[in-house]
Amino acid sequence: MKIVIGCDHAGFGIKSAVISHVLEKGYEVVDVGTNSNASCHYPVIATAACEKILNGECELGILICGTGIGMSIAANKHKGIRAACCSDTFSARLTREHNDANMLCFGERVVGAGLALDLVDAFLDAEYLNNGNHVTRVAMLSEIEKNN
Numbered sequence: 001m002k003i004v005i006g007c008d009h010a011g012f013g014i015k016s017a018v019i020s021h022v023l024e025k026g027y028e029v030v031d032v033g034t035n036s037n038a039s040c041h042y043p044v045i046a047t048a049a050c051e052k053i054l055n056g057e058c059e060l061g062i063l064i065c066g067t068g069i070g071m072s073i074a075a076n077k078h079k080g081i082r083a084a085c086c087s088d089t090f091s092a093r094l095t096r097e098h099n100d101a102n103m104l105c106f107g108e109r110v111v112g113a114g115l116a117l118d119l120v121d122a123f124l125d126a127e128y129l130n131n132g133n134h135v136t137r138v139a140m141l142s143e144i145e146k147n148n
């Protein structure tokens with residue numbers, strides 16, 4: 001499985017640790033930048049990552065900015081992306097299990113490198129509970145996208 005990973009300048013400090021961790025877990029990684037501390041615009045990176053999921057190249061993604069919020073807002077503008085900004089492992093697990101989230105976002109300025117890797121584990125190790133009300137509600141999310 002391929003995981004797309006992106007960050008802006010405010011998330012660049014932990015991106016390489018996140019990439020190494022994901023590779024160690026046995027996934028392939030597609031890195032959509034940014035590749036330095038130079039100021040850049042998170043919607044650009046979020047869009048590049050979302051395109052990798054929406055064109056089928058990658059199954060899941062991880063986006064890092066200062067807070068995780070800008071990345072998650074930008075990612076959720078893309079039809080078919082369900083991005084969750086998480087700073088606790090319970091939410092990172094449950095957003096896969098209940099929301100079928102396909103993009104994990106977090107903030108380097110919010111979580112340290114240790115928690116960041118735990119969030120990645122919680123997200124990637126979880127599976128969507130593809131039954132009952134979860135399916136109904138995720139379908140309702142798609143319906144909202146279609147109608148708005």
Ligand code: RB5
Binds near residue numbers: 107
């Ligand atoms: C960049 O300064 C910062 O605004 C950005 O990384 C992110 O936190 C936005 O939500």
